[in-house]
Amino acid sequence: MITLSHISKSFSPDKQAVSDVSFEVQRGEIMVLLGTSGCGKTTTLRMINRLITPDSGQIHINGKDIAAEPAETLRRGIGYVLQNHGLFPHYTVLENISIVPQLLQWDKTRIKERALSLMEKLGLPPRDYANAYPQQLSGGQQQRVGLARALAADPPVLLMDEPFGALDPLTRISVRREFKALDELNSKTVILVTHDVEEAFDLGSRICIMDKGRIQQLGTAVELLFRPANDFVRSFLENQRLELELASLQLTDIWRFIPQQAAHNTGKPLPCNATCREALEALLDGPATVSCHGEHRQLDGTLLFNAIAAYKKQ
């Protein structure tokens, strides 16, 4: 678990880069820091691995005050992923991924097995890429190697600064999908910085929206969309609101607004953890049957929109 308590930092006397930021991130969570350029996301992240020292406040990782720990020891427990991957050009892919386990003096077989397994999981067939050099890879492949390198020693904490920011939209989505599918994320505490709203909602267990160094709201996608804390949050999400709402709301959230109309046993089955967006897509082919809490109800496009509207009005 990572805890920030009243963290502030300024680089000049007249402006606070980060102002009284407090939050907790649990193991298994991906917490996203989201906001416009210059709002203090990167500074916040870099204080967690002591690349920047806060002016005031404390940061604890698993109950330990990071200021009391040697920076080197601290960083060995933290995987750090940057936008421009930072790979060593004269090291092969395998050598780049092996750097931290080597520093930790893992035995050679274990290092190789771990590196090859990560390459497989991240869509880099070892046979094709293990002995390649970074400049022989595409941007997306380099970023996959950067991810594998950060994960190699299985650190309990992962800090990611715009990790997919330099990739084209299609590559970005596929690298993100592979990242999300990594089962080892369940045992890590992850903080990810982005200014991409869609990415934040796709990856974040919770999202922390920042502006001018301050937290404006920290919550789940549904909380931010349906219970915005202030006008800044509301307008920050305005452009993508409908898309985000459909992708964030699950049928279980709107279940009580779907009429108790027995299903006709025609139509596609939809599970109650389907999102409204998935439901909408399925409903383009005709009515469906939703199953929630052992009950089955009929759903079509009109019923879905009425239920969403009722949920928003409550």
Ligand SMILES: Nc1ncnc2c1ncn2[C@@H]1O[C@H](COP(=O)(O)OP(=O)(O)OP(=O)(O)O)[C@@H](O)[C@H]1O
């Ligand atoms: N080393 C530094 N020296 C002086 N000012 C800095 C330094 N690092 C950051 N700042 C300032 O602190 C503020 C917050 O910067 P920060 O990089 O944390 O923002 P950000 O939200 O990550 O922005 P971006 O998305 O553009 O990276 C900005 O006004 C920035 O100019």
